[in-house]
Amino acid sequence: MKQLIIATNNQGKVREIKAILGNFYDEIKSLKDAGIVADVVEDGDSFHANARKKAVEISEMVEGDVLADDSGLCVEALDMAPGIYSARFSGEGATDEKNNVKLLSLVKDQDNRRAWFVCALVLANGGKEKLYVEERAxxxxxxxxxxxxxxxxxxxxxxxxxxxxxxxxxxxxxNKISHRAKALKKLQEKVQEM
Structure with a gap:
């Protein structure tokens, strides 16, 4: 049985990943579903570094593949912020609502509203990075x-x-056009080539 553990407890991400990779694995579980309590500190300097750290550390604890993503929003006028700090943009106790309020306050006087979501995915097994892909929307x-x-x-x-x-x-x-969808599609193609 081929199992994939997604290195997150974010149910939105879990739903998106299951919808796209569901046919490739017999079982897909979040950390919570797998009974794993892990708090990997995301202290990397890029989306790739953070995704790699999560995937590798958790893959040392379990059998099978571990998929970690690090994703975020980059706003051109804000020097690519919030970037790797997207989830905790509004500080301690950040929520989606607080993050959105802060973002709106920072862009309100900006003419350039160009932005993109980035998703870096790392697939690891046995403490080693197997695959890495990155896409954007x-x-x-x-x-x-x-x-x-x-x-x-x-x-x-x-x-x-x-x-x-x-x-x-x-x-x-x-689930066809998002940064995560594009990255998962690319990952799926690479997994099939392995």
Whole structure:
């Protein structure tokens, strides 16, 4: 039986990954589902470094593959912030809502709203990195949240091609065009070549 443990407890990420890689593994579990309590400190200087650290450390504790992602939002006018600090952008006790409020306050006087989501994925097994991929999704930041789907910065991330935010785009469409979807597709292709 081929098992994949996703190095997260973020149920939004788990849903997206299961929807895309579900046919490739017999079982896909979050850390919580697998009974793993691990608090890997994300102190890397890039999305890749953080994803690698999580995947490698957790793969030393379990049998089978471990998939870790590090993803975030980069806003051009903010010197690529929040970047690797996206989840904790608003400081101690950060929530999606607080992060979005801070982002809106920083971009309110900016003409350049160009932004992109980045997703770095690392697949590890037995304490070693096996595969690494990175992809991005382009968009811009709008003035107020729109939509009920998604999580994180999705309600502010507007995709011009669709005329909607990531939180308005139906999940089945987002799971084809998002940074994570693109990275997972690339990862899936590489896994099949192994």
């Amino acid at each position: 382009e968009g811009k930041i709008i003035d107020e949240p729109r939509g009920e789907n998604g999580f994180g910065y999705d309600p502010l991330f507007y995709v011009e091609e669709y005329g909607q935010t990531f939180a308005e785009i139906p999940p089945e469409v987002k």
